Amino acid sequence: xxAQENHRLGKTLWGIADQLxxxxxxxxxxxxxxxxxxxxxLSDNYEEAxxxxxxxxxxxxxxxxxxxxxAVWYDAHPDDVxxxxxxxxxxxxxVIRPEYLWTSIANLARRxxxxxxxxxxxxxxxxxxESFASAFQGLFSExxxxxxxxxxxxxxxxxxxxxxxxxxAEGMAEFTTDSDTLGDAYEYLIGQFAAGSGKKAGExxxxxxxxxxxxxxVTLDSQDPAQGKRARIDSVLDFACGSGSLLLNVRHxxxxxxxxxxxGQEKNITTYNLARMNMLLHGVKxxxxxxxxGDTLTNDWDMLRETNPARKPRFDAVVxxxxxxxxxEPNESLGEDMRFKNYGLAxxxxxxxxxxxxxxxxxxxxxxxxxxLPHGVLFRGGAEERIRxxxxxxxxxxxxxxxxxxxxxxxxxxxxxxxxKKCKKPDDVLFIxxxxxxxxxxxKRQNQLREDDIAKIIATYQNRTDxxxxxxxxxxxxxxxxxxxxxxxxxxxxTATTEQEIDLAAVxxxxxxxxxQVKAATEKHNRYLxxxxxxxxx
Numbered sequence: 001x002x003a004q005e006n007h008r009l010g011k012t013l014w015g016i017a018d019q020l021x022x023x024x025x026x027x028x029x030x031x032x033x034x035x036x037x038x039x040x041x042l043s044d045n046y047e048e049a050x051x052x053x054x055x056x057x058x059x060x061x062x063x064x065x066x067x068x069x070x071a072v073w074y075d076a077h078p079d080d081v082x083x084x085x086x087x088x089x090x091x092x093x094x095v096i097r098p099e100y101l102w103t104s105i106a107n108l109a110r111r112x113x114x115x116x117x118x119x120x121x122x123x124x125x126x127x128x129x130e131s132f133a134s135a136f137q138g139l140f141s142e143x144x145x146x147x148x149x150x151x152x153x154x155x156x157x158x159x160x161x162x163x164x165x166x167x168x169a170e171g172m173a174e175f176t177t178d179s180d181t182l183g184d185a186y187e188y189l190i191g192q193f194a195a196g197s198g199k200k201a202g203e204x205x206x207x208x209x210x211x212x213x214x215x216x217x218v219t220l221d222s223q224d225p226a227q228g229k230r231a232r233i234d235s236v237l238d239f240a241c242g243s244g245s246l247l248l249n250v251r252h253x254x255x256x257x258x259x260x261x262x263x264g265q266e267k268n269i270t271t272y273n274l275a276r277m278n279m280l281l282h283g284v285k286x287x288x289x290x291x292x293x294g295d296t297l298t299n300d301w302d303m304l305r306e307t308n309p310a311r312k313p314r315f316d317a318v319v320x321x322x323x324x325x326x327x328x329e330p331n332e333s334l335g336e337d338m339r340f341k342n343y344g345l346a347x348x349x350x351x352x353x354x355x356x357x358x359x360x361x362x363x364x365x366x367x368x369x370x371x372x373l374p375h376g377v378l379f380r381g382g383a384e385e386r387i388r389x390x391x392x393x394x395x396x397x398x399x400x401x402x403x404x405x406x407x408x409x410x411x412x413x414x415x416x417x418x419x420x421k422k423c424k425k426p427d428d429v430l431f432i433x434x435x436x437x438x439x440x441x442x443x444k445r446q447n448q449l450r451e452d453d454i455a456k457i458i459a460t461y462q463n464r465t466d467x468x469x470x471x472x473x474x475x476x477x478x479x480x481x482x483x484x485x486x487x488x489x490x491x492x493x494x495t496a497t498t499e500q501e502i503d504l505a506a507v508x509x510x511x512x513x514x515x516x517q518v519k520a521a522t523e524k525h526n527r528y529l530x531x532x533x534x535x536x537x538x
Contacts, residue, residue: 009181010188012171013037016164017189028149030193031270034186035143036102036168038277039123041182042094042131043102045283049092053084066107071098093285094131099123102169109165116165117158121145132286138293139277142270183248183282190243190274205242206321206372207407209449211249214370216458217399217419218317219253222368224425225462229253230316234260237315239296239359240322241266244275247289248282250319262289263315265296297328297354299339304362315362318369322355324411325374330354343387352377353387360396360420368398369420374413375402378487389485392429392476396420399430399461402489404440406447416489419461428473432460433493436469469495 017033050070051058059072067075074081074097085095098104100123108116124140151157190205218236221227233254238247241264251259262284266272272293279289294300306312328351335345339361346353352373363369377384378400391397399419406412414435434440434449434457441448460471474492483491526536 009172010185010192013168013185013189014192016167016171017192025149027193028147030189031142031274032164033168034189034274034277035140036165037182037186037189038281039105039127040102040168040172041186041281042096042127044182046088046092046094046096047101047103049088050084053087053091068098068101068103068107070101071104074098089133093133093287096131097126100126106165106169109162109169112159112162114155114158116162117145117154120161134286136276136286138269139273142273183278186278186281187245187248190245190278206246207446208245208249209454210321210372210403210407211246212454213401213417213449213457214246214319214321214372215249215253216454217370217417217461218319218368219250220368220458220462222316222366222421223423226464228462232258232260233316235263235313235315236317236319237263237265237359237362238319239265240320240355241275241291242271242321244278244291246319246321248278248284250317251282251284256283259288263313264289264291265294265301266291267293267295269293296322296358297351298334299337299358313362314364314367316364316367318359318363318367319371320355320359320369321372322352324413324415325350325352325376326355327351328354343390344383346387347383350376350380350384353384356418356420357387360422363420363422365422367422371418371420372415373418374411375416375488377418378416378489385485388487389480391420392479392485392487395424395427395476396422397429397487398424398426399432400487400489401432401457401461402435402493404435404447404449406443407440407449408446426464426473428475429479429487430461430464430471430473431487431489431492432457432471433469433489433495435489436495439470469493 013033017029047068047070054073057073059069059076061067061069061072065072077084088095099119105116105119105123108119124143124145128136128139145157145161147157150160187208191208217225219229219233221230233250236247236250236259238244241247244264247262247264251262262279264275266275272291275291279291280286290303292301292303299305303313327349328346330345330348334340339358340346340354343353343357346357356371356373356377359369359371377388388397397418398421399417401417401419403415403417405414407415434453439449439453439456441450459465460467464473466472470493472493478492479485479487522537529536
């Protein structure tokens, strides 16, 4: 499918969602809609793989047959089912029983079958516990099929789900769908629901335009970006991964075989499940990613708490869009935590630097980290100034990028991207001021970075170029001695236009000459008036 058709599919599904949700909260309906899209992807992918595996043995279903082709094959070859499922686990990494495939579910919905709700409950339980070799326990935990929001009685809930599933099936019937198409539709719906969720959107979604900048930076050669894209990234971490869109953006740039393994962490249970589904829906096998549900700041992921230096995880790339100025509870034990011990704790009112130090701690020596933060981290005093100063003097801050205001659904404030490295070649800091009006497109609700704007930011980082009113390399001496480790971008790159210098002597001479010309013209005019017997001009 073309990009235009992908967009049209997304809009079609969004229209269905907007039409059917009725009085249901958008966030609640989002979860149902995305789960059904996920089930459609798993089913299509599984059926296509089974068709290839069975070849000519894959049954053709006659008109009037209510069962899907795999159900017909399962009934005809019960002794061969275990072998087929072993082969499918080896090839697509999961199994779905025929009665739980999307086509089977959609057929029940079209017939208004009273067993639809029970079948869905069985399907969700099966996928969580049996489909994958690594159990996806709780994947659908936030999908309450017994919720009063769907209806007060079983019959009402069943009827509502029949309507939703039927409309989704009808809406998608005109499109030729594949994994990329469904993945794009999933991302489109997440973005649309985010746009309608206001501040809640910050919990689960990083706009694609900003994801593209971060992924473009971390996929370049970490020590010499001018050399171009890396050949491979062994591991990438997003410790506040939301729905996983930022991690998938990195994977998209590297290609499906360009990353060894993807790691993510997310505190919100609903968003955590969205991320796991998003990975699978984009063709990332369950062995190729690990998303952990837990609190980043308290570091309750056992893998990251490894004390043996030889086994401690390190990542080639770290990307993150953590919640801005998040209130947290720093305490004495956190003060001794290896992530913060050499820097001090971020203030209780703003955990921005706590998030930064967490990711930086797990970065490889030759890795690169790109994190989105509020502008305040660049200049606020106190504990944040001490952390910022140490990072600067240790040569860990590589680039500071200022973005326009109103790019996010969750906040209208301008934000920045900090690029950090443990070992970097340049002994300066590159400042990029991309907040000028010529570097974005102003919108009614959100401003937009255009493709050229994104490409310019990445190219400037890659080539470390100076450009008036846009970018400049500042020495550490200038930053520390002249500016007291204040990283406020306008101190180094101002977007203000220089007023033209006025030559007062030349202007005075011009005015004197104009005055002389006026007097001469007036005298000449008065002579004509006198000859005509008219009063002169004053």
